[in-house]
Amino acid sequence: MASPKMSPIPRSSIAQRILDGETLIVYDGQLLKIPQSWVDAHPGGSLALLHFVGRDASDEIQAYHSEHALKLIKRYSVGAVETDEHGSWEALVPPIMTGWVRKPASNGTKEWYNESSTFAPLEGTTDILLVKRDDLGVEKGPTLSNLTPSPTSLSLKAQADHSAAYKLLHKRIVDAGLYKTPYLTGYGPEVLRYTMLAGLSAYAYYRNWLMTSAALLGFTWHQLVFTVHDLGHMGVTHDWTFDRLIAILIADWIGGLSVGWWVHNHNVHHLVTNHPSHDPDIQHIPFFAISPSFFFNLWSSYYKRIMPFDAFSQFLISLQHRIFYVVLALARFNLYRNSYVFLVQSAFDKKRARGGRWTWWLEVAGIAFFWCWFGSVLYGCGSWKKAFMYLLVSHIAASPVHVQIVLSHFSMSTADLGPVESFPHRQLRTTTDVICPPSLAFVHGGLHLQVTHHLFPRLPRHNLRKASMLVKEFAQEQGLVYAEFGFAEGNSEVVGVLRGVAEQVGIVGRVAGAEVKEVIERWESQWEQVSDKKTG
Incomplete structure (x- = not known):
C-alpha cells in the first residue's frame, strides 16, 4: 500500500x-x-x-x-x-x-x-x-x-452528498445486524417448503398424476431459484466456497442451470443496471426491447455481439406487449442455452475466475446428473406426448420468477447519465419494488424489495423488509424517488412500456426508406473524405 x-x-x-x-x-x-x-x-x-x-x-x-x-x-x-x-x-x-x-x-x-x-x-x-x-x-x-465525460445536468455536489449519505446508511444497516443470516426463522420455513413441494411432486408422479407432479416440480424450482440468488450474492453463509458449493448443488444438480453463468451475468446487471449496451438483463432482442435505443443494432459489451434489429426482430417487437407472458412462460429454456454456452466457453478459458477447475467440473457433473434424473422422469411418463406435456407444464410453473425480475426494471429509466452519477442515485432511478403483504413474500422470494437489494446485494433477503424502511428514510432525506408498484400496477406499467416501444416500431418502418437513403449518403461522404486524405 x-x-x-x-x-x-x-x-x-x-x-x-x-x-x-x-x-x-x-x-x-x-x-x-x-x-x-x-x-x-x-x-x-x-x-x-x-x-x-x-x-x-x-x-x-x-x-x-x-x-x-x-x-x-x-x-x-x-x-x-x-x-x-x-x-x-x-x-x-x-x-x-x-x-x-x-x-x-x-x-x-x-x-x-x-x-x-x-x-x-x-x-x-x-x-x-x-x-x-x-x-x-x-x-x-x-x-x-x-x-x-460529456457535460452533465447532474449536480456534482448532490451526487457527492448522496454517496456520503449512502455510506452512513450502510453503517446503520451493519449496526442493526441486518447482515446476520436468520437461519432458523428465515431458511427454516424455506427448507420445509422446498421439501414439501418436492415430496408432493414425487407422490403425485407415483400416483400417475403427471400434470400435478409437473406443476409441483415447477413450483419447487421456482422457490429454489431465490435461494440460489442469495447464495450467488454470498448472502447465506457469507463464505464464498460454502455458498458456491450449495448453489451448485441446487442450481446445477437439481435445476440443470449453471450458477457460474448466472453470477457472471447478474453481477454485471447490478453494476450497469438498465444500460442498453451493457446490462445483459435487458438485452432480449429479438423478443423484447424496452427502449427505442435497441432499434440501432446495438453492440452488447457482455455478449460481444451485435443485437440485430432486423425484420424478424421488428416483427416480434411490434407484438411484444401481446406475447410478453408467452415468452416469459418459456424463458427457462433460454436459461439452459445461456448456461451451457457459458460452460462450453469457460472450458477453453485458461484464466477462470475464482474457484478454478473444481467448480467447472462440479457444474458439468451437476448438469449431467440433472438430465439423467429429469430424463428418467420424462421417460417414465409412458409416451412422448405425456413427456412433452410434463416438460412444458413443469417449466411454465417455474416461470413466475421471470415476471418478478422484469417488473423490477423494465418500466424504469434506461438513460445513461454518465460516470459522475452516484451508486445510490443510479440504483433508485433504475429499480422499483413490487408491493406485497408479508404473508405472500415467499411467492416473490423476498426479492420484490429490489431497490434495497440493489443497494445492498449481500444482505440476506429475509432482512430486506427491515432494511427497506431505512432506505426509504434515506431516499426521502436525499430527495430521491423510491419507486414501488402493486403487482397488478407493475404488470400494467411494463406492458405499457412494451406497447409504447412496439408502436414506435411501426413509425420506424414508415420512415426507414428515407433514413436508409440518408445513412448511405452520409457514408459515401465520409468515405470520400477519407479517400481524399489518403490520396492527399
Missing part, C-alpha cells in the same frame, strides 16, 4: 496511465492499480472491474465485498488521488464504455482493440451507446477525448 505522505496523483496522470493500459480504479480516495492477473481471476468477472476504470467505485466496492475482502483490496493502492472542493473524484469514462478493450497480441502482451463504435441517439445528452465497429479512422487506442 502506498504511503499516505505521498502527493496526490494528478487526474491527468491517471488518465494517461489508463490510456497506457493500466486498470486503475478509485476507492476511498485511493488509486487502486489492479494487476491483469486479478482482472482475469476476479470472482465477479472482469467486466465488474472494467466498467469502473477511472471512476470512484467506493460505494460499489463496499456494497459487494465483505470486511475481510475490503482489507485485502487496500493492498492494490498506489497513492491518493486529487479531488475537487467537495472531496470528490472527477470521474473519467471507462474505455469499455466507448468500445475499447484490451486483447492479447501475437507477442503475448495486451493491446487495445476497438470492438465497437459509439453512438449518441440525442444530441446534448450523456448517453453513450455502442454500435457496429466503424473501421473508418479507427485509432490504435483510446484517446483523452474517449475518457472525457
